[in-house]
Amino acid sequence: LRWSAALDDGRVAIYLDGNLNGYYELIKNPCASCSYPLLSNGSCQRQFVHSPFLTKVCTIGLYYDYQEKTDYLSKHINNLKKYIDKREPLGAAMVELIRRRDKEFLNCDCVVPVPQEATEFHVDVDSKKEFNQVDELASIVSKGLNIPMIDALVKLKPHKQKSKNFSQRGSETKNLYRCREHGAKNKTVMLLDDITTSGYTLNRCSEELHKAGAKGVMAFVCGINHYERENSQSLAMK
Ligand SMILES: [Zn+2]
Numbered sequence: 001l002r003w004s005a006a007l008d009d010g011r012v013a014i015y016l017d018g019n020l021n022g023y024y025e026l027i028k029n030p031c032a033s034c035s036y037p038l039l040s041n042g043s044c045q046r047q048f049v050h051s052p053f054l055t056k057v058c059t060i061g062l063y064y065d066y067q068e069k070t071d072y073l074s075k076h077i078n079n080l081k082k083y084i085d086k087r088e089p090l091g092a093a094m095v096e097l098i099r100r101r102d103k104e105f106l107n108c109d110c111v112v113p114v115p116q117e118a119t120e121f122h123v124d125v126d127s128k129k130e131f132n133q134v135d136e137l138a139s140i141v142s143k144g145l146n147i148p149m150i151d152a153l154v155k156l157k158p159h160k161q162k163s164k165n166f167s168q169r170g171s172e173t174k175n176l177y178r179c180r181e182h183g184a185k186n187k188t189v190m191l192l193d194d195i196t197t198s199g200y201t202l203n204r205c206s207e208e209l210h211k212a213g214a215k216g217v218m219a220f221v222c223g224i225n226h227y228e229r230e231n232s233q234s235l236a237m238k
Pocket of ligand 1: 031033035036044045047050
């Protein structure tokens with residue numbers, strides 16, 4: 001790999017060919033159930049999306065969806081859909097965090113990527129090759145931790161979450177995913193995705209894995225969407 005990562009006092013230093021290239025800023029006080037930053041009184045403002053099927057959700061940091069925030073982590077997460085090679089720094093950061101901070105993920109029996117439907121794949125700007133950015137990330141994490149990757153889940157039809165509010169996301173992700181026969185029976189699963197916003201995708205996927213007999217599910221994502229602005233109204237509704 002050309003890229004590597006090292007945990008460094010509240011952030012992950014990212015190196016390209018051995019030279020420092022930038023830092024991913026970690027969340028100081030993440031909620032164990034959803035990874036969103038806890039309020040100063042220690043409570044989580046997203047309790048309504050916490051899932052009984054997910055024992056833990058971890059993330060590298062906050063993902064800023066909107067233009068004025070162009071921090072290093074958000075840039076890499078955005079670029080992951082255009083350049084296959086961005087799987088390397090993001091995947092290396094996940095491996096580093098699991099080895100040094102989120103060690104319970106080392107007990108997982110398999111890495112399961114959140115699936116995409118075939119028409120949702122992206123095209124690499126350089127090689128013009130079609131790819132699924134979550135599969136690419138999962139393969140880096142799988143190799144880095146020596147935990148096998150299984151395509152246990154299937155997405156039954158294309159579906160975009162962007163610009164949808166939380167209640168739409170909740171209803172539209174119902175029956176969107178299914179676990180394959182060879183799935184996750186008796187396994188502790190590391191569910192992997194690039195971005196989480198409402199948490200509904202992770203919740204639906206982990207519920208399917210449980211129905212198929214998984215022993216437990218923990219999720220790791222590159223970034224959790226800092227949605228305060230766009231979703232403050234739907235949060236208030238709940
Ligand atoms: Zn939470």
